[in-house]
Amino acid sequence: MMHKPIITIILICFLGCKTDKSHEKSVDLSDWSAVEAQGQNQSMNMMMWKGDPKINAYMSDFVLPKVKSQYGIDVNIVSGQGNMIVQSLMTELQANKSESEIDLVWINGETFYQLRQIDALYGPWTSVLPNAKYINFDNPFIGKDFQQDIDGYELPWGNVQMTWIYDSAKVKNPPQNKAELLDFAKAHPGQFTFDNHFTGLTFLKSLMISFAENPDELYGDFDEATYQKYSQQLWNYINQLKPYLWQEGEAFPENVAQMHQLFASGEIWFSMSNNDSEVDNKINEGLFQNTARAYVPDFGSIQNSHYLGIPKLSQHKAAAMLVANFMISAQAQAHKSKPEVWGDGSVLDIENLPENQKQHFQNIAKRRYAPQRSELDQNALMELHPEYMIRLAEDFRTKIINP
Amino acid sequence: MKLKLYPVLIKLLFGLLIVLPLVAGLSYALSYSLGLSGLLTKGFTLDYWLKALMSKSLWMSFLYSLSIGLVSVVISLCIAVSMALSWNKSIQQGRFSYFIFLPLCFPATVMAFLVLQWLSPSGWFSRIAFELGFIHSLNDFPNVVRDFYGIGIIFCSVLLITPFFTILMSNIYRNENLLELEKLSKTLGASSRKTLRRVTLPILFKKSKMTLLLFVIFVMSSYEVPLILGRQYPQMVSVAIVQKIQKFNLDDIPLGFAMSVLYALLVILVLVVFGKPSRKYLKPNIK
Numbered sequence: 150m151m152h153k154p155i156i157t158i159i160l161i162c163f164l165g166c167k168t169d170k171s172h173e174k175s176v177d178l179s180d181w182s183a184v185e186a187q188g189q190n191q192s193m194n195m196m197m198w199k200g201d202p203k204i205n206a207y208m209s210d211f212v213l214p215k216v217k218s219q220y221g222i223d224v225n226i227v228s229g230q231g232n233m234i235v236q237s238l239m240t241e242l243q244a245n246k247s248e249s250e251i252d253l254v255w256i257n258g259e260t261f262y263q264l265r266q267i268d269a270l271y272g273p274w275t276s277v278l279p280n281a282k283y284i285n286f287d288n289p290f291i292g293k294d295f296q297q298d299i300d301g302y303e304l305p306w307g308n309v310q311m312t313w314i315y316d317s318a319k320v321k322n323p324p325q326n327k328a329e330l331l332d333f334a335k336a337h338p339g340q341f342t343f344d345n346h347f348t349g350l351t352f353l354k355s356l357m358i359s360f361a362e363n364p365d366e367l368y369g370d371f372d373e374a375t376y377q378k379y380s381q382q383l384w385n386y387i388n389q390l391k392p393y394l395w396q397e398g399e400a401f402p403e404n405v406a407q408m409h410q411l412f413a414s415g416e417i418w419f420s421m422s423n424n425d426s427e428v429d430n431k432i433n434e435g436l437f438q439n440t441a442r443a444y445v446p447d448f449g450s451i452q453n454s455h456y457l458g459i460p461k462l463s464q465h466k467a468a469a470m471l472v473a474n475f476m477i478s479a480q481a482q483a484h485k486s487k488p489e490v491w492g493d494g495s496v497l498d499i500e501n502l503p504e505n506q507k508q509h510f511q512n513i514a515k516r517r518y519a520p521q522r523s524e525l526d527q528n529a530l531m532e533l534h535p536e537y538m539i540r541l542a543e544d545f546r547t548k549i550i551n552p
Numbered sequence: 553m554k555l556k557l558y559p560v561l562i563k564l565l566f567g568l569l570i571v572l573p574l575v576a577g578l579s580y581a582l583s584y585s586l587g588l589s590g591l592l593t594k595g596f597t598l599d600y601w602l603k604a605l606m607s608k609s610l611w612m613s614f615l616y617s618l619s620i621g622l623v624s625v626v627i628s629l630c631i632a633v634s635m636a637l638s639w640n641k642s643i644q645q646g647r648f649s650y651f652i653f654l655p656l657c658f659p660a661t662v663m664a665f666l667v668l669q670w671l672s673p674s675g676w677f678s679r680i681a682f683e684l685g686f687i688h689s690l691n692d693f694p695n696v697v698r699d700f701y702g703i704g705i706i707f708c709s710v711l712l713i714t715p716f717f718t719i720l721m722s723n724i725y726r727n728e729n730l731l732e733l734e735k736l737s738k739t740l741g742a743s744s745r746k747t748l749r750r751v752t753l754p755i756l757f758k759k760s761k762m763t764l765l766l767f768v769i770f771v772m773s774s775y776e777v778p779l780i781l782g783r784q785y786p787q788m789v790s791v792a793i794v795q796k797i798q799k800f801n802l803d804d805i806p807l808g809f810a811m812s813v814l815y816a817l818l819v820i821l822v823l824v825v826f827g828k829p830s831r832k833y834l835k836p837n838i839k
Contacts, residue, residue, distance in 0.1 A: 235802070242591055259800055263802055266592065267592065400698040401784060416672070416674040416691065535800070538800055539801045542800050542801070546785075551784075
């Protein structure tokens with residue numbers, strides 16, 4: 150009797166090793182009605198970052214019920230972002246799988262760059278979506294992702310701008326330029342820092358652009374000489390700032406969530422976010438005190454978009470397209486842009502929407518603790534090519550963290 | 553028939569569930585690090601191994617992890633031996649045992665966050681010190697998490713492994729009849745101090761040294777605790793490797809695998825040199 154469970158476990162191990170024999174399913178992109186017919190009544194997996202309760206609620210309470218009722222599609226949301234998406238899809242490709250576990254991914258520029266490097270994305274597919282014609286592709290903050298042409302391999306879903314967050318009860322005049330930031334840090338040592346991940350690198354990119362007389366010098370493909378010229382100035386500046394940062398610049402928060410915790414507990418007076426509506430969200434959630442405010446310094450901050458991609462090996466591409474099409478509908482985009490829902494910027498060209506769809510965007514309450522999008526747009530900088538971020542991340546480690 | 557089949561099945565299961573994934577994982581990492589696999593590979597190369605071997609920061613990570621492991625185990629050992637010798641009768645029985653073994657209930661991540669809540673400048677102790685007027689601002693509190701010496705990591709590791717050591721020492725004490733040996737030693741004229749130094753501690757150490765070594769490796773290789781309580785430099789080895797593999801540059805993945813294989817080889821070398829573990833003392837004493 151004792152060995153029966155062991156035999157069962159061994160059998161399960163062997164039976165679990167399924168050989169993948171299925172083949173990539175093709176979608177007829179010439180006819181949307183064929184896509185609708187093919188994609189209905191399926192179950193599919195979407196991998197996305199699940200670190201924000203409001204975003205999770207938007208997906209589970211709004212998007213999922215709508216696509217279920219409209220198309221009979223069951224969307225299973227799987228937690229994962231950036232490198233996890235890349236690792237998952239890379240593993241599937243390396244294992245010669247013909248069927249991906251993931252059908253739709255939420256990505257941004259650096260992940261798009263990596264996924265294109267390993268040829269893990271399906272495309273071009275976005276032009277078949279009826280709602281894609283309302284996307285403002287002429288806007289370079291939407292039509293280009295980290296200076297890369299999206300070429301129909303990813304679909305713009307939302308648009309955000311990086312903001313600095315400060316406690317207005319402690320900071321009366323937040324620094325507006327590099328000199329003021331240095332003076333402020335010297336006067337209030339230990340109250341400012343930036344994280345060692347994506348948001349911190351976005352901050353460093355903004356600073357680096359500010360050293361250039363014309364930001365266009367850094368736009369376009371990666372250029373070694375340009376990088377050397379401006380990164381040297383950046384590291385000189387950061388080294389001046391370093392002794393006055395949190396923990397004297399010897400340690401940095403590992404990610405923006407840690408930085409928010411430090412800010413919420415009063416250990417630092419500044420935080421940052423790549424989502425310009427974050428301060429409203431966090432105050433509404435009770436994490437930040439209502440004295441928190443967001444702003445963009447005079448030298449600007451990076452505005453970028455986030456996108457939806459379909460893995461090359463997805464077996465539910467048509468269903469993923471139906472879901473994506475709903476997610477860029479005026480109804481879904483307007484609901485998402487409400488501060489009490491998520492506050493995410495729309496990628497649609499609202500002026501060109503039909504009147505019956507334009508009404509979705511009317512009477513949306515304004516955000517209370519961050520500048521309005523029209524103000525932020527005045528100081529928007531474009532994302533740089535991903536190679537700049539790779540080099541900044543490596544040089545930050547060798548020149549600042551461990552010089 | 554059953555008696556013969558059972559050990560074979562156990563060995564087969566061990567091979568399938570433990571040895572095979574381990575060997576497969578190491579082989580994959582090795583081939584990746586040599587450019588023999590991976591989507592972006594350009595063919596066989598030793599470049600990543602040379603980079604790993606020449607990397608000052610990697611060797612610093614090894615040394616830093618080793619020192620954190622050694623210090624944590626020595627502190628835990630001192631506490632565990634003191635507890636096992638002082639309270640041997642009650643340590644595995646009654647309500648007291650619940651208190652001693654309570655930290656075993658906490659996963660490493662939870663314990664690390666707990667330590668962060670206690671010891672960070674905005675943590676409980678800092679706030680209490682501030683309210684009592686010992687410090688003028690929260691940032692005046694001594695920096696013991698994310699610090700250069702890894703005090704937060706050591707503190708958390710000690711909390712996590714001391715209960716294991718207490719069980720281990722307590723079991724060795726009983727199984728080796730140390731109480732009787734101590735009595736005999738004293739009957740022959742040795743003082744309590746001499747008995748401790750010449751009889752009790754040498755036996756405890758001799759019987760547990762392999763297990764202690766394994767725990768040094770366990771702490772050295774820990775990931776969640778240094779991720780939460782550590783800093784970017786110096787960095788413990790698991791965090792350094794994972795960041796190499798998972799950050800923004802896909803070309804760094806083979807280097808991360810070379811680092812991980814190198815670390816695995818060093819650990820295997822240490823284990824081969826120091827012999828077999830004394831497994832029988834890891835079982836709790838249930839009566």
